[in-house]
Amino acid sequence: MSHPAPPLPFPARASDAHKGDFGRVLLIGGSRGMAGSIALSSMAALKTGSGLVSTAIPDRCLETVAGFHPGIMTIPLAETGDGQFSLSATLPSIDSFDAVGVGPGMRTGPGSLRIVESLLEKNDCLRVMDADAINLLSEHRLLESPALPRDQSKLVLTPHPGELARLTGVSAGDRDGQLAAAESLVEKHGMTIVVKGGPTVVVGRAADGRGAVRFVNNTGNPGMASAGSGDVLTGIVTSLLGQRLSPWDAARLGVFVHGLAGDIAAANHSQPAMTCVELLQSLPEAIGLLN
Numbered sequence: 001m002s003h004p005a006p007p008l009p010f011p012a013r014a015s016d017a018h019k020g021d022f023g024r025v026l027l028i029g030g031s032r033g034m035a036g037s038i039a040l041s042s043m044a045a046l047k048t049g050s051g052l053v054s055t056a057i058p059d060r061c062l063e064t065v066a067g068f069h070p071g072i073m074t075i076p077l078a079e080t081g082d083g084q085f086s087l088s089a090t091l092p093s094i095d096s097f098d099a100v101g102v103g104p105g106m107r108t109g110p111g112s113l114r115i116v117e118s119l120l121e122k123n124d125c126l127r128v129m130d131a132d133a134i135n136l137l138s139e140h141r142l143l144e145s146p147a148l149p150r151d152q153s154k155l156v157l158t159p160h161p162g163e164l165a166r167l168t169g170v171s172a173g174d175r176d177g178q179l180a181a182a183e184s185l186v187e188k189h190g191m192t193i194v195v196k197g198g199p200t201v202v203v204g205r206a207a208d209g210r211g212a213v214r215f216v217n218n219t220g221n222p223g224m225a226s227a228g229s230g231d232v233l234t235g236i237v238t239s240l241l242g243q244r245l246s247p248w249d250a251a252r253l254g255v256f257v258h259g260l261a262g263d264i265a266a267a268n269h270s271q272p273a274m275t276c277v278e279l280l281q282s283l284p285e286a287i288g289l290l291n
């Protein structure tokens with residue numbers, strides 16, 4: 001299958017490499033009824049090269065998530081009666097991971113809020129925030145807090161237009177306005193923002209530190225407008241961060257490979273019939289085309 005050129009090569013593997021070279025990543029999310037979301041992120045991290053994937057979920061989601069893939073290590077955390085993280089949920093030490101992805105399927109209760117607040121403070125850690133993690137940033141105006149560490153250059157946000165509308169106040173239908181609002185956040189905090197859509201645009205801080213720059217992705221198709229596609233992207237970007245790519249490179253290569261896998265899935269299964277499962281299963285072929 002012919003394809004556009006990637007923005008950068010996929011990380012190569014030395015012949016004497018070991019799994020620690022490819023990153024220990026932590027995915028955090030899920031809740032009763034949405035265990036599949038964080039399982040998708042975790043499987044996508046494994047399928048895009050992470051050396052070790054650990055997934056922190058509310059206790060009752062453990063068997064479900066572990067059952068999806070034997071390569072996933074699961075960390076059960078304390079939960080509320082309705083199956084989301086409780087206030088007593090305690091994360092393992094973040095310092096023992098190379099990258100952390102948080103948010104898919106997590107819901108927005110107090111336990112989730114405490115987790116997201118603690119990760120915002122860890123600005124020396126590479127982090128991806130998606131879905132309900134972004135909704136918590138919006139609901140509690142966490143990016144406006146005086147307690148927010150100034151430098152958030154190791155943070156990647158992956159909002160869809162609805163999530164970005166909540167975060168910025170710019171409606172989902174106003175694409176240009178949303179991109180401008182994303183640029184303002186990037187200029188203020190230094191993070192990288194993946195503005196999802198057809199096409200997805202990555203907004204990052206310019207190399208000289210002044211202003212924002214855009215990367216317009218040229219892979220992907222409307223077959224990906226289906227539940228779980230974005231959860232796959234969360235795992236890919238977290239995985240690439242764990243493999244020592246910068247936030248800007250991990251976001252650009254991540255959306256490219258994600259879209260290319262979507263194009264392969266659409267070619268083999270049609271746009272209407274492809275799902276997040278075919279998208280996930282097309283990642284090996286997509287990476288194979290790049291190597």
Ligand SMILES: NC(=O)C1=CN([C@@H]2O[C@H](COP(=O)(O)OP(=O)(O)OC[C@H]3O[C@@H](n4cnc5c(N)ncnc54)[C@H](OP(=O)(O)O)[C@@H]3O)[C@@H](O)[C@H]2O)[C@@H](O)CC1
Pocket residue numbers: 033034035036037038103104105106107131132160161162163172197227228230231
């Ligand atoms: N298998 C699982 O467990 C899965 C679990 N998941 C989990 O579900 C939770 C809720 O996440 P969510 O994304 O489904 O809902 P939400 O955040 O309310 O956003 C929808 C709102 O935004 C608006 N909107 C406008 N433009 C849009 C656009 N281009 N793309 C998308 N939305 C757009 C849209 O407008 P409307 O469609 O009404 O026009 C609507 O008002 C979250 O935790 C997630 O991780 C999912 O990952 C799926 C698989």
Ligand SMILES: Nc1ncnc2c1ncn2[C@@H]1O[C@H](COP(=O)(O)OP(=O)(O)O)[C@@H](O)[C@H]1O
Pocket residue numbers: 131159160196197198199200219220221222223224225226227228229230231232233
């Ligand atoms: N029309 C489209 N063209 C290209 N990509 C799309 C299109 N619609 C959705 N996508 C991609 O699918 C993903 C959907 O993400 P998201 O809405 O977070 O899904 P979910 O939360 O259900 O997993 C994004 O990466 C987005 O870029």
Ligand SMILES: [Mg+2]
Pocket residue numbers: 130131160230231
């Ligand atoms: Mg999503």
